[in-house]
Amino acid sequence: xxxxxxxxxxxxxxxxxxxxxxxxxxxxxxxxxxxxxxxxxxxxxxxxxxxxxxxxxxxxxxxxxxxxxxxxxxxxxxxxxxxxxxxxxxxxxxxxxxxxxxxxxxxxxxxxxxxxxxxxxxxxxxxxxxxxxxxxxxxxxxxxxxxxxxxxxxxxxxxxxxxxxxxxxxxxxxxxxxxxxxxxxxxxxxxxxxxxxxxxxxxxxxxxxxxxxxxxxxxxxxxxxxxxx
Amino acid sequence: xxxxxxxxxxxxxxxxxxxxxxxxxxxxxxxxxxxxxxxxxxxxxxxxxxxxxxxxxxxxxxxxxxxxxxxxxxxxxxxxxxxxxxxxxxxxxxxxxxxxxxxxxxxxxxxxxxxxxxxxxxxxxxxxxxxxxxxxxxxxxxxxxxxxxxxxxxxxxxxxxxxxxxxxxxxxxxxxxxxxxxxxxxxxxxxxxxxxxxxxxxxxxxxxxxxxxxxxxxxxxxxxxxxxx
DNA sequence: TCTCGTATGATTGTATACAATTATACGAGA
DNA sequence: TCTCGTATAATTGTATACAATCATACGAGA
Numbered sequence: 001x002x003x004x005x006x007x008x009x010x011x012x013x014x015x016x017x018x019x020x021x022x023x024x025x026x027x028x029x030x031x032x033x034x035x036x037x038x039x040x041x042x043x044x045x046x047x048x049x050x051x052x053x054x055x056x057x058x059x060x061x062x063x064x065x066x067x068x069x070x071x072x073x074x075x076x077x078x079x080x081x082x083x084x085x086x087x088x089x090x091x092x093x094x095x096x097x098x099x100x101x102x103x104x105x106x107x108x109x110x111x112x113x114x115x116x117x118x119x120x121x122x123x124x125x126x127x128x129x130x131x132x133x134x135x136x137x138x139x140x141x142x143x144x145x146x147x148x149x150x151x152x153x154x155x156x157x158x159x160x161x162x163x164x165x166x167x168x169x170x171x172x173x174x175x176x177x178x179x180x181x182x183x184x185x186x187x188x189x190x191x192x193x194x195x196x197x198x199x200x201x202x203x204x205x206x207x208x209x210x211x212x213x214x215x216x217x218x219x220x221x222x223x224x225x226x227x228x229x
Numbered sequence: 230x231x232x233x234x235x236x237x238x239x240x241x242x243x244x245x246x247x248x249x250x251x252x253x254x255x256x257x258x259x260x261x262x263x264x265x266x267x268x269x270x271x272x273x274x275x276x277x278x279x280x281x282x283x284x285x286x287x288x289x290x291x292x293x294x295x296x297x298x299x300x301x302x303x304x305x306x307x308x309x310x311x312x313x314x315x316x317x318x319x320x321x322x323x324x325x326x327x328x329x330x331x332x333x334x335x336x337x338x339x340x341x342x343x344x345x346x347x348x349x350x351x352x353x354x355x356x357x358x359x360x361x362x363x364x365x366x367x368x369x370x371x372x373x374x375x376x377x378x379x380x381x382x383x384x385x386x387x388x389x390x391x392x393x394x395x396x397x398x399x400x401x402x403x404x405x406x407x408x409x410x411x412x413x414x415x416x417x418x419x420x421x422x423x424x425x426x427x428x429x430x431x432x433x434x435x436x437x438x439x440x441x442x443x444x445x446x447x448x449x450x451x452x453x454x455x456x457x458x
Numbered sequence: 459t460c461t462c463g464t465a466t467g468a469t470t471g472t473a474t475a476c477a478a479t480t481a482t483a484c485g486a487g488a
Numbered sequence: 489t490c491t492c493g494t495a496t497a498a499t500t501g502t503a504t505a506c507a508a509t510c511a512t513a514c515g516a517g518a
Contacts, residue, residue: 014301015301015471015472016471016472017289017471017472040498040499040500041499041500042498042499050472050473051472051473051474052473052474052500053282053471053472053473053474054471054472054473056286056500056501057285057286057289058289060246060286060287060289060290061289061290061292061293063290064290064293064294065293072243072244072479072500072501073478073479073480073499073500073501074479074480074481074499074500075480075499075500084381085382085383088381088383088384089383091328092325092328092383092384092387095324095325095327095328096321096324096325098324099320099321099324152313152317153314154314154317154318154321155317155321158321158387244501244502245501245502246501246502269468269469269470270469270470271468271469279502279503280502280503280504281470281503281504282501282502282503282504283501283502283503285470285471301470301471301509302469302470302471302508302509302510303469303470303509303510303511304469304470304510
């Protein structure tokens with residue numbers, strides 16, 4: 001539980017605390033703040049023109065998000081993510097994405113099914129044109145559709161969490177041409193299994209899809225830079 | 230889940246904020262605060278003799294923990310957990326406990342293996358004596374040993390999260406005699422599979438163990454009371 | 459009686475002030 | 489030169505004060 005994947009997202013983007021939270025989060029994911037860098041309350045507060053109070057509250061949330069670690073009476077430090085952490089998350093995700101595909105097969109709506117088909121159609125188009133930006137966007141969206149279609153807010157939240165978490169590492173993974181094509185083909189097969197109502201197949205394909213994505217990352221050396229310890 | 234399951238636990242139990250956090254959390258899990266009850270900052274602060282500041286920070290964390298929901302400018306409300314949520318979590322846990330058993334098979338240390346054997350031995354003893362309290366304790370510990378033995382802090386954290394989360398529902402589940410006996414037998418089989426180095430078997434047994442635990446809960450009607458929506 | 463607007467109170471959001479803790483610098487003594 | 493203790497500065501922890509928002513009560517008008 002700690003929370004668990006049930007935790008709420010920071011929805012009030014318009015409160016100072018929400019804005020601070022999102023800004024720091026983004027800066028960490030973007031790599032502006034390096035691993036083990038110390039975040040000072042006053043500095044961030046001054047930068048955004050707010051007092052320490054909303055900054056501190058944002059820190060507490062970021063700690064539970066796993067992005068920073070707060071040492072009592074000392075400070076807040078950006079947490080690292082090891083290569084093994086990434087591997088573990090992908091293995092966990094693999095199982096849960098499989099479960100998600102299974103539940104999506106049982107619960108997907110007509111509209112969601114259509115959006116998924118459209119997504120794949122568009123992906124194949126942009127792949128043929130070499131549009132990396134749109135490809136990444138569509139890839140994310142494909143998984144989101146599946147998360148929504150599985151009809152479980154617990155599972156959806158867990159998967160979104162994992163997805164967010166590995167974003168730090170993943171960034172430009174999809175930009176290789178060969179992986180893009182393979183990924184599209186895998187998406188299509190998953191979609192077809194869902195459409196046919198073949199839950200076993202959908203689960204198995206989604207399983208494999210995650211593992212393939214991970215192995216591609218390893219092969220192209222996208223992980224090592226983030227190693228620590 | 231926010232993060233993800235990677236988020237930190239609240240470790241500084243000795244800060245006011247940490248104490249407030251743990252107290253509120255416990256009160257929610259214990260059922261002192263009912264679902265949808267509104268938590269007021271001043272009231273809780275006065276009760277514990279602290280100001281609003283540490284209470285507010287604790288609230289932010291509890292929100293990400295999924296125990297409360299904060300509506301901007303309105304208040305903090307205890308979140309409910311539906312029967313479907315519990316079911317979903319158990320299905321997710323089933324998969325991840327299986328993975329955990331697999332990794333434990335590959336990574337367990339000699340000391341951990343011995344503690345696990347001792348745990349089972351003690352469990353069977355207390356079962357024969359009908360000591361419900363110790364049984365529950367040992368059951369929790371069995372899973373913790375496996376979490377530690379899997380040698381993955383990501384997976385360990387995720388599983389501890391889920392475990393904590395369903396504690397609200399589970400409470401006295403194990404107290405039925407028949408389930409206690411069956412649970413012990415399942416633990417023993419998992420342990421033996423790990424000891425023999427049979428990862429596939431360990432995974433499969435741990436999978437099934439979770440599902441059995443869930444089905445037992447349903448059969449005995451431990452869930453319905455927590456339903457909402 | 460019902461509806462709606464206003465006023466009042468309650469509660470949260472943020473800023474600031476002060477206390478406690480930790481880090482750093484510097485100098486005395488060996 | 490090195491070590492260690494003290495003083496000072498910097499930073500976090502908590503309390504309080506004020507601002508903004510929301511809920512409630514009440515009364516005027518229809």
